[in-house]
Amino acid sequence: MLPKELSYTREHEWLKVSDENMVIIGITDYAQEELGDITFVELPEVGQVISGGDSPVTLESVKAVSSVYSPAAGEIIEVNSRLDDEPELINESPYTDGWIFKIRITGAMITPLLSPGEYQEFIDSLD
Template identity: 40%
Template sequence: MSETPPDLKYIETHQWVRPADDGTAVVGITDFAQEQLGDVVYIGVPEVGETVTGGEEAGVAESVKSASDVFSPVTGEVIEINEMLEDEPEKVNEDPYGEGWLFRVRLADQGELDGLMDADAYAEHVETAE
């Protein structure tokens, strides 16, 4: 069974978001997603200053098996990217909810988080996908 931390919000395409008190949020791919991908060899993320839109493509994750679009769970301006992934994309496999995070955004609308799945809803979604 994949790990689904309770403090995160999730979207159906297997990305997570960790909101912070300062109006920013960190985005990554879920444990389930990294398991499905296999060994990640490349992560493409938006550039700092770019605006991402909730539910729309924001990057790509490539593995030895396949490539998969990465969607942003939220809308906002990218204020930081995880530069470690450039040299160590495998961090996504090793620690998808920690060192394997993808990018940080300044949220355009904090209320957008209310429409996302909590851990229980996401775990149920994964069960039906498996």
């Protein structure tokens, strides 16, 4: 089940938007399933300023290497440093302990945000 309080992207990321343009970003259960066991997470520096569409995070899994994109321009406020030693948190709890980074956004979203229902429809159409 997709958590109702989150928004989703077609890049299989989830966003938790809170006040003051703070957004927490992670990858969806569908994405972690596709990647397989995640073995390494390259996290950005806190304070790094990025543009929308940049990929501040690289995920390595037993099967592939993939990027996590930022849906908007902004500044990295916090990263989940537990992932340095426990990258498997993304596989085990992608929507909670496996969150990846927090960003203060300063620009518009460059990718449409999907509701849980819309994202579910999107992944159903992929299979």
